[in-house]
Amino acid sequence: xxxxxxxxxxxxxxxxxxxxxxxxxxxxxxxxxxxxxxxxxxxxxxxxxxxxxxxxxxxxxxxxxxxxxxxxxxxxxxxxxxxxxxxxxxxxxxxxxxxxxxxxxxxxxxxxxxxxxxxxxxxxxxxxxxxxxxxxxxxxxxxxxxxxxxxxxxxxxxxxxxxxxxxxxxxxxxxxxxxxxxxxxxxxxxxxxxxxxxxxxxxxxxxxxxxxxxxxxxxxxxxxxxxxxxxxxxxxxxxxxxxxxxxxxxxxxxxxxxxxxxxxxxxxxxxxxxxxxxxxxxxxxxxxxxxxxxxxxxxxxxxxxxxxxxxxxxxxxxxxxxxxxxxxxxxxxxxxxxxxxxxxxxxxxxxxxxxxxxxxxxxxxxxxxxxxxxxxxxxxxxxxxxxxxxxxxxxxxxxxxxxxxxxxxxxxxxxxxxxxxxxxxxxxxxxxxxxxxxxxxxxxxxxxxxxxxxxxxxxxxxxxxxxxxxxxxxxxxxxxxxxxxxxxxxxxxxxxxxxxxxxxxxxxxxxxxxxxxxxxxxxxxxxxxxxxxxxxxxxxxxxxxxxxxxxxxxxxxxxxxxxxxxxxxxxxxxxxxxxxxxxxxxxxxxxxxxxxxxxxxxxxxxxxxxxxxxxxxxxxxxxxxxxxxxxxxxxxxxxxxxxxxxxxxxxxxxxxxxxxxxxxxxxxxxxxxxxxxxxxxxxxxxxxxxxxxxxxxxxxxxxxxxxxxxxxxxxxxxxxxxxxxxxxxxxxxxxxxxxxxxxxxxxxxxxxxxxxxxxxxxxxxxxxxxxxxxxxxxxxxxxxxxxxxxxxxxxxxxxxxxxxxxxxxxxxxxxxxxxxxxxxxxxxxxxxxxxxxxxxxxxxxxxxxxxxxxxxxxxxxxxxxxxxxx
Numbered sequence: 001x002x003x004x005x006x007x008x009x010x011x012x013x014x015x016x017x018x019x020x021x022x023x024x025x026x027x028x029x030x031x032x033x034x035x036x037x038x039x040x041x042x043x044x045x046x047x048x049x050x051x052x053x054x055x056x057x058x059x060x061x062x063x064x065x066x067x068x069x070x071x072x073x074x075x076x077x078x079x080x081x082x083x084x085x086x087x088x089x090x091x092x093x094x095x096x097x098x099x100x101x102x103x104x105x106x107x108x109x110x111x112x113x114x115x116x117x118x119x120x121x122x123x124x125x126x127x128x129x130x131x132x133x134x135x136x137x138x139x140x141x142x143x144x145x146x147x148x149x150x151x152x153x154x155x156x157x158x159x160x161x162x163x164x165x166x167x168x169x170x171x172x173x174x175x176x177x178x179x180x181x182x183x184x185x186x187x188x189x190x191x192x193x194x195x196x197x198x199x200x201x202x203x204x205x206x207x208x209x210x211x212x213x214x215x216x217x218x219x220x221x222x223x224x225x226x227x228x229x230x231x232x233x234x235x236x237x238x239x240x241x242x243x244x245x246x247x248x249x250x251x252x253x254x255x256x257x258x259x260x261x262x263x264x265x266x267x268x269x270x271x272x273x274x275x276x277x278x279x280x281x282x283x284x285x286x287x288x289x290x291x292x293x294x295x296x297x298x299x300x301x302x303x304x305x306x307x308x309x310x311x312x313x314x315x316x317x318x319x320x321x322x323x324x325x326x327x328x329x330x331x332x333x334x335x336x337x338x339x340x341x342x343x344x345x346x347x348x349x350x351x352x353x354x355x356x357x358x359x360x361x362x363x364x365x366x367x368x369x370x371x372x373x374x375x376x377x378x379x380x381x382x383x384x385x386x387x388x389x390x391x392x393x394x395x396x397x398x399x400x401x402x403x404x405x406x407x408x409x410x411x412x413x414x415x416x417x418x419x420x421x422x423x424x425x426x427x428x429x430x431x432x433x434x435x436x437x438x439x440x441x442x443x444x445x446x447x448x449x450x451x452x453x454x455x456x457x458x459x460x461x462x463x464x465x466x467x468x469x470x471x472x473x474x475x476x477x478x479x480x481x482x483x484x485x486x487x488x489x490x491x492x493x494x495x496x497x498x499x500x501x502x503x504x505x506x507x508x509x510x511x512x513x514x515x516x517x518x519x520x521x522x523x524x525x526x527x528x529x530x531x532x533x534x535x536x537x538x539x540x541x542x543x544x545x546x547x548x549x550x551x552x553x554x555x556x557x558x559x560x561x562x563x564x565x566x567x568x569x570x571x572x573x574x575x576x577x578x579x580x581x582x583x584x585x586x587x588x589x590x591x592x593x594x595x596x597x598x599x600x601x602x603x604x605x606x607x608x609x610x611x612x613x614x615x616x617x618x619x620x621x622x623x624x625x626x627x628x629x630x631x632x633x634x635x636x637x638x639x640x641x642x643x644x645x646x647x648x649x650x651x652x653x654x655x656x657x658x659x660x661x662x663x664x665x666x667x668x669x670x671x672x673x674x675x676x677x678x679x680x681x682x683x684x685x686x687x688x689x690x691x692x693x694x695x696x697x698x699x700x701x702x703x704x705x706x707x708x709x710x711x712x713x714x715x716x717x718x719x720x721x722x723x724x725x726x727x728x729x730x731x732x733x734x735x736x737x738x739x740x741x742x743x744x745x746x747x748x749x750x751x752x753x754x755x756x757x758x759x760x761x762x763x764x765x766x767x768x769x770x771x772x773x774x775x776x777x778x779x780x781x782x783x784x785x786x787x788x789x790x791x792x793x794x795x796x797x798x799x800x801x802x803x804x805x806x807x808x809x810x811x812x813x814x815x816x817x818x819x820x821x822x823x824x825x826x827x828x829x830x831x832x833x834x835x836x837x838x839x840x841x842x843x844x845x846x847x848x849x850x851x852x853x854x855x856x857x858x859x860x861x862x863x864x865x866x867x868x869x870x
Contacts, residue, residue, distance in 0.1 A: 032056060043068065051077035062086040066112075073097040073125075079104040090114040090136070099124040107131055114161070115139040121162070123148035134159040138189045141166055144174075145188065151177035163189035163213070169196035169222075172203075179204040187211035192245055197222035202229035209237045215245035215272075220255050227258025239268040248275045248303065256285040263291040266324075271299045276338040280316065283344055287320045296326035302335040317344035324350040333358050342368040352376040363392035374403040378431075382409035388420040395423045403429040407456075411435040413442035414469045422449050430471075431456040438462030438482060443469040453497075457482065467491040474498060480524070481505035492517050503528070504548070516540040524548040526577060531555040531585060535566040538573070547573050550581025556590045556598045558605035564595060665697040666809055667757070668720035670740040672730035675761060676700065678788075679726060686799050692809045710739070717743050722806060724757040727764055727785075732773065741776060757805055758785035 031052055032043040040062040043052070048068040056063070058080045070092040078084060084105045094116040101122075102108060108129050113122075118140040126132070127150045135154070138161040145167050151157075160183055167190045178186075186207040192215045210230070216223045223243065230238070249255070259267075259282075267286075274297070286292055317339070325348045327335065333356045336342065342365045345351060351372050358380050369375065375398070377387075387406075401424045411417065414437055421427060427449070433456055437443075443466035454476040462482040470477070472494040484506040492498065493516060500522040508528040513536065520541045531553045538544055547567075554560055564582075567573050575582075579596035590598065629635060671679050679698060687694040697720055703712040713736070717723055723744040731737045744756055758779060766780040779785070786802055789795055 034060075040064075053077055053080060056081070058082070060084060062088075064088040065092070066090045068092050070094055071096070071117075073101045075100045075103070077101060081105065082107070084108055086110040088112045089116070091116075093117050095119065095141075097122040097125045101125045103128050105129065109156075110134040112136040113140070117141050119143075121146075121148065123150055126150070127153075130154065130156075132157055136161045138163045138187060140164045143167060145170060145190075146174045147177045149177055152180065155181060157181055158183060159185045161185075161187040161189075161211075163187075165189070165191055167191055169194055170198065170201035171196075172198045172200040174201055175204045178206070181206065183207035185209040185211070187213070189213035191215075192242070193217075194219045194222060197225050199225040199228055202226065206233075208235060209239075210235050211237075211239045211241070213241045215242045216255070217244050217247050220249060220251055220253070223255045224258055227256070227262065231258060231261035234263040236265045237268060238262065238264040238266070239270060241270045241272070243269060243272045244274075244278070245272060248273045248305070249278045250275075250305070254281050254285070256281050259285040259292065260289040262289075266294040266296060267292050268296045268298065269300065271301075273301045273303070274335075275303055275305045277305055279335070279338050283317045283320055286322070287317060290321075293321075293323040294326075295322055295324070296328065297330065297335070298326070298328045300330050300335070302330055302332045302338070304334065304338075319347065320344050321347045322349070324348075324352070326352045327354070327356060328352070329355045336365070337362075345369050345372070347371050350374040350376075354379045357381055359386055361387050361389070363389060366392065366394060366397040369398055369401075371400055372398060373400050374405070375401060376403075376405040378405050378407040378409065380409055382406065382411065384411055384413045384416045387411070388416045394420060398424050399426065401427045403427070403431070405431045406435070407431050408434040411437055412439065414438070414466065415442055415445050418446040418448050418469070418471075421452075422447060425449060426451065428452060429454040429456075432460070433458040433478075435460055438466040440465050446470075448473070458502075464488045470495075472496075476500045478502040479506070483507055485509060485529075487512060487515070489514060489516070511537045513537070514540070518542060520544055522546040525552070526581060527551045529553060532557070532559065533563050534559040535563045537563070544573055546576055548576045550577040553585035554582065554595060555586040556584035556593070556595060556600075558600055560595065561598060561600055561605060663719055663721050664695070665702075665716065665720040666694040666806060667722040667724045668697045668717050668740075668744075669724050669726065670731075670737055670744070671698075671726035672728060672734045672737055674730035675726050675728055678761060683726070687803070687806070694803075694806060694809045709736070713740055714743055722755050722757055724759060726759050726761050727776075728761045729764065732764065732769060738773075741773070757802075759802070760785055760787045762788070 031046040031048060032041040032055065034041050034057065038057045038059045041056055041060050041064065043063065043065045045067040048065065048070060050070060051065065051073070053076070060081050061083050063078075063081070063084065063086070066088050067090075070089065071094060073089070073094060073096070075098045078087065078101065082104055085107055087105070087108060087110070090112045091114070094113060095118060097113075097118070102111075102125055106128055109131055111126075111129065111132060111134070114136045116139075118137070120142045121137065126135075130153055132154050133156050135157060136159070141164055143166045145163050147162075157178075160178070169190060170188070183206060186205050186209070188202075188211070190213065194214055194216060195218075197219060212226065214222075214226075269282075279302070286295060325345075336345075336353070336356070336358075338344075342362075345365070346368050348369070349371060351369065351374070354376065358377070387409075404421065404424070404427055406417075411432060412435070417432065417437070421430065428451060430452055435457075437457060437460045439461065440463050443463070446469035448471035450473050452471040452473055455471055455474045456476075456478040457470075458478055458480045460479075460482045462479060462484050464484065464486045465488060467488045468491050470491060472491070474495060475497050477495070477498060477500070480502045481504065484503065485508060487503075487508065489512055495517075497519055498517055499519055501517070501520060502524045504524045505527040506529075508525065508530055510530050511525075511533060515538070517540070521543055523538075523541070523544060523546070526548045527550075529552070532555060533549065533552075538547070567575060568578075579594055582595040584590040584593040584595060584598060669679060669683065684696060684698070687696060697716045699712070699716075702716065703709075704715075707715075717740065723740075725731070725737075725741060725744075756779070764780070766777050769777050786798065786805070789798055
């Protein structure tokens with residue numbers, strides 16, 4: 001059917017296309033494309049010179065061999081295709097068809113042999129085809145169009161086209177076999193130099209669409225005879241192609257007189273030459289008939305006669321009543337006022353003027369179109385000053401205009417457009433698509449009549465501010481593909497009646513959260529540039545029911561998923577292009593993922609749940625930290641560290657003023673107040689009252705009055721070579737002893753506690769010590785310590801062991817006063833300070849032997865071996 005309609009259109013429109021030629025004519029193996037079902041074969045344009053039946057399956061129902069170089073159809077070419085229903089052989093070079101070529105194809109319904117080289121109608125070959133519905137055999141080389149009697153058997157025939165450039169005319173009886181066949185379409189082509197036409201040639205034809213491809217240049221009167229044959233018949237379309245192909249009609253005889261007896265829904269004149277006299281004859285006959293209501297003049301070559309003179313009288317065409325007048329592709333826009341007036345347009349209801357390329361719209365033209373309801377002047381390259389003349393008075397013009405189509409022109413000014421249409425009181429539809437409207441410079445001061453309900457402006461170049469120049473009364477607004485990058489909310493606040501809005505294909509980057517449009521029911525936002533859309537985006541559109549928002553660069557987030565779920569679950573808004581046009585653009589791992597398949601976890605999207613989890617986790621962490629602090633006495637360590645830092649800072653300040661010096665004591669004694677008697681009565685006399693006494697530091701005697709206790713502890717520990725702890729149950733319970741132990745730990749960090757001496761005055765269970773004595777526990781369980789003997793006979797050995805651990809006493813610095821007792825004493829000049837690099841290598845009894853290295857004033861190093869305590 002499609003191939004047949006193409007061929008009929010070619011016949012009506014004068015297409016005479018030759019098949020493609022190629023220097024090579026040898027067919028390739030299996031040249032046709034066979035459908036998967038095995039029912040159709042596409043062999044178009046394969047340069048075939050014969051039917052490749054050997055490569056075709058017998059199940060075929062459709063074969064298209066158009067645009068090849070086949071010259072003949074033989075008996076066996078289609079004999080193996082009994083189910084064949086459609087055979088397309090157009091645009092070949094077929095000059096012969098065997099009589100039994102279609103003998104096995106009795107089911108054939110559509111045969112197209114358009115534009116071939118047949119010298120006669122293949123009557124015998126067509127005879128078996130009793131099921132034919134479409135037969136296209138025009139544009140062949142036969143000289144007569146006489147149908148054989150066998151055509152009377154084609155009672156199912158619906159479409160028939162025949163004739164060719166060599167058919168010189170029609171005779172009565174040529175189509176007699178068709179008298180009892182009700183056709184839908186009949187087309188006849190004759191030579192451009194029509195030689196004869198016998199009246200009655202077409203009387204036997206019964207059809208609803210009739211097409212003539214005849215040039216009446218040499219036989220103008222033949223047109224009268226043809227119209228006479230069509231008298232009292234009804235057609236949906238009656239088309240004449242090239243009525244006058246080479247010359248303009250200059251005769252006086254009215255050759256359109258027979259139109260008054262013909263009923264046709266549409267009369268079409270396609271191509272051909274018209275002057276004002278021929279056009280007047282046509283219009284006068286249409287004016288006098290009430291049976292033809294639509295006229296189309298297409299591709300007409302219009303020119304004025306050299307002898308035409310305007311008499312100044314009123315036009316004779318004043319009562320032409322047409323429902324529709326189409327003036328398409330006219331070579332000369334003067335056809336609109338062929339008699340220098342526009343009165344012939346006064347009673348046209350639908351007027352379409354396309355591709356006429358008007359360069360002006362005279363003022364009287366607007367006045368004459370009094371009954372026009374639809375005016376289409378698209379595709380005319382109209383400019384603002386062509387269509388809107390400030391000298392014209394438009395008030396009262398086009399009183400019945402309902403639809404005004406100005407698409408595909410060169411308009412730029414919305415202001416001029418509003419001024420032009422301001423007084424078209426009944427205009428409701430304005431289409432200005434494919435222009436250059438919407439610039440800021442020409443989109444101010446617009447005043448529209450309060451009646452426009454549909455405004456279509458696709459494919460323009462709008463800026464946001466230009467929206468305020470649109471009519472606020474619109475119910476339907478189409479601004480698709482207008483390069484809009486943002487929306488002016490002021491317009492939507494004014495357009496309170498807006499029900500349908502099309503914004504597809506723009507560059508809108510975000511949806512304003514304050515977008516209020518209470519009457520909007522349908523919204524199209526597909527193909528824009530916004531990536532964020534939430535369930536609150538259309539909160540102020542309470543009656544919105546249709547939304548098209550696909551093909552945007554969406555960021556797949558929880559807000560987007562919430563919008564989708566909310567929209568789908570409520571079923572209030574129908575996403576017309578869901579789900580295939582909704583894909584993720586961000587983030588990169590989700591690129592091109594369908595949003596319908598984007599399912600984030602509940603925790604990721606439920607903020608309330610996230611808050612609950614965060615609060616619960618934080619609470620749990622705090623509880624764990626509190627438990628840890630309690631178990632490991634972290635507050636105590638924090639407090640002690642704080643005191644160390646403060647003391648260090650004060651020591652640093654004193655050092656900066658030159659107040660600090662080297663070690664002042666051999667040992668710092670840490671003990672509980674309850675053990676003070678043992679220290680005073682036993683420890684100090686045994687170590688200080690010797691020939692080589694040790695200088696020991698105890699808090700009762702040597703702490704500096706007025707100084708912070710913590711500072712005294714840290715200062716004296718730092719200025720002592722060793723730290724001795726007198727351990728007892730009272731020591732464990734003493735807060736200050738605990739501090740002194742901790743400060744000693746901090747001082748000896750990294751030194752394996754080699755300068756710490758443990759003296760156990762009374763037995764202590766290491767496992768019962770509090771957690772803050774973890775270091776003491778470790779030392780008691782891994783290091784050897786000195787234990788005060790209960791028996792007096794063993795105490796001499798204890799003191800020997802203790803002195804061994806302390807090492808041989810060396811001279812110490814007395815340049816500073818460290819105690820109340822020594823504050824007024826002066827040391828001798830030859831006294832050398834203890835070397836700060838001198839460290840004892842044995843921490844407890846049983847450790848490795850070490851050396852005490854001291855440097856004299858002469859630079860000589862004294863090295864003394866310490867005894868190993870066993």
